[in-house]
Amino acid sequence: MTPPVIEMKGITKSFPGVRALGDVSFEVRAGEVQALVGENGAGKSTLIKILSGVYHADAGEVRLNGEAVHFSHPVESLHAGIAVIYQEFSLLPERTVAQNLFLGREPRTRFGLIDGARMRAEAREVLSLFAAAGRIDPDRMVGELDVATQQVVEIAKAVSTGARVVVMDEPTAALNEAECEELFTTVDTLRERGVAIIYITHRMREITRLADRVTVLKDGEVAARFDTVPAPEAIVRAMVGRDIADFYAPPATSEEIGEPVLSVRGAGNDRLHDIGLDVRAGEIVGLAGIQGAGRVALAMALFGESPFDRGEVTLNGGTVDFRSPRAAITGGVGLLPGDRKGEGLVLMQSVRDNGMLTSRAFAPLWSSDRRNTRADTTRMDELLDHMEIRAASYDQDIRALSGGNQQKAIVARWLSMRPKLLIFIEPTRGIDVNSKAGIYHLMRDLAREGAGILMISSDLPEVIGAADRVLVMQQGRIVAEFPHGASEQDIMHAATEEREVAA
């Protein structure tokens, strides 16, 4: 067996008031994918930051090829051959692919000027290692590429720096199914080239598909180590410390489903065509499809952000035509955006202020900030309590909360408005397993109280598990409908079928 490239022994790290890691040991060998799994806050990110020199361990040592190393800055670990690919890419959208690949280490001519021709040639060479190479022109602006291709560029950048260790932090968080598949191929390529890969993820499917070995962290300690990939249930049990048979809330019974809350007939705009759908009270409808299939466009049309220009929309029996989000909210539509930090939260305000955001927006100008016609802070606190939001205090800045708790605060915001239709976009993106279950049950509770729920998600098992009915979109149209419990293959097939024919 080859000796490990990276060996971390007895790593301990404390932050003021919290012990993030306690005596964690971890190793990865050349040519293997070591999956690092655990809930948010389990210490995965801290461990990686110690490896890359962002943090310094209080105790323990890091060995690279058998030699103890101390990195005091991320640049040093990069030079030593450790590349970390974070969820937020470190690419410059306004520079070309080649410029990004050689950022900070551009090849020069003998006059000291940048050698553009050599840079492009070397960029092509590096990109040719990847399946997606044919699509990537080194002279294209990175900002013009889709997320998956950008990720290939990011990985190519790591390879071109001669990285022997590549760390991927939830690389599929922003990818759809087809793009994920492409990423897996890229990871396989890296593995074949003898790169040691540390792969951080929440998704069991990716572990089964990619990992050679698995290390599970829980509460800053190694909860389990598997030298072969075990059944997903075993990993989940190690992660959360209990079985989660009731991960998804049970589907709605026929008595729970009521009259249609929302009906859309023959609606469309420049991105959507011939949309017809119903969402009934008490029902969770899932919207599946690949990126760009029009799922978000449909949500934005219903929410009045980019309205339909034809067709008919009925909400609670009355015909509506929302031309702005404000009109939609007044009409009883709520939307939980996919980009929590970018579109959902005011990060530097308190949990309570974030909860009050929408109600204040609709209150009369002269109402107090503590109480208005829609909500008051006492009731908001009750709602937040009801959501079981874990925060030191509701006066705390919301940015300090975990993703799951932030999401609940946004739900609380809408509850104060008593919406008839709630649209969730990627409700559990970047949220740990336990909180995911919390969100699914919360959605089910909301449905039971009579709301109709439309859930857009790129996580197929989630759509299948949490929704009562799945609609599949493709190229701006709804192309298929499946009942609860449909198979992943069938949905994937419906989502991509036409495209394969076209290609």
Next chain:
Amino acid sequence: MSIAEDAAPRKPGFRFERWAPLILLVGAFAIYVGIALGTDQAQYLTFDNLIAILGRSIALGITAIGQTFVILVASIDLSVASLISATAVLASVVMDGSPAMILPAILAALVLGAVVGLTNGLVVSGLKVNPLIATLGMSLIIQGCLSAFVSNFAGEVPAAFQVFAYGEIGPFPLALIFLLALAVLAWAVLRFTKFGSDIYAVGGNEEAARFAGIKTGRIVVLSHVICSVCAAIAGLYLASRLRSGAPWIGADGVYDLESIAVVVIGGTVLAGGRGGVWGTMAGMLIFSLIDSVFNIAGVDSFAKQVLRGIIIVAAVAFYAIRSKRIVA
């Protein structure tokens, strides 16, 4: 126009933002020609007149080239106008009519520029003071010191140095050729050197640049030095042109805000990381053409001010709308 709009998302080969300054420039020129012909004043369309129009914006052009560097690196410099006054006065006082003192005066002005730029850069990158505040403070400091020493035209520029502003090579003013050379130099630095590449990287995403091993602080400081040295050169030019320096010439020309406006009209993004020097040059031409249009059309000076404000905002709105990408 509508064809380009439809094609834009699908055909990324054509980058609208890259050509927008040129489109605006052609538009401004068309208006200029239209107004000149429409008001039956074809004498404004001569070559000499066009050169004269350019000649009026040389100081602005030099300052704006420097401003392009700091804006690309996601900073900004509000101290250029005061620095222009200070270097003009300094040069004029040091020369004091003596041709022998020309070289020391130029050096003194450039050193003052470099020191101011270095200070701005260190305060912005080292002390992490917001560049608006840091350079506004610097502007007040310079203006205050200057006013303490001089209150009117001071010193005298010898005839030999007035060549900078009034000399000609063939039909072209020397200063115009100098401006062009400076623009070419700035373009080459941005396009072909590692320093230039680092500027775009730091302006585009400072964190990513640092993780790529770029010494980001140094890039910010150097950009500020370049900006202030450019302002110092503009000050020298104005001293040469006015034959003496006065403590109000920078503020009078509104070089701080106008240089920023010119850079932005030229397509450089205020948030940094995108743009370039040719856009800035186009912006400068647009500005001087608009001024000339107002002169020809006889617009009164208050209305002129209002119209310029409207044009700046409209140009930036034009970019904002046109470069808005369709989100999936």
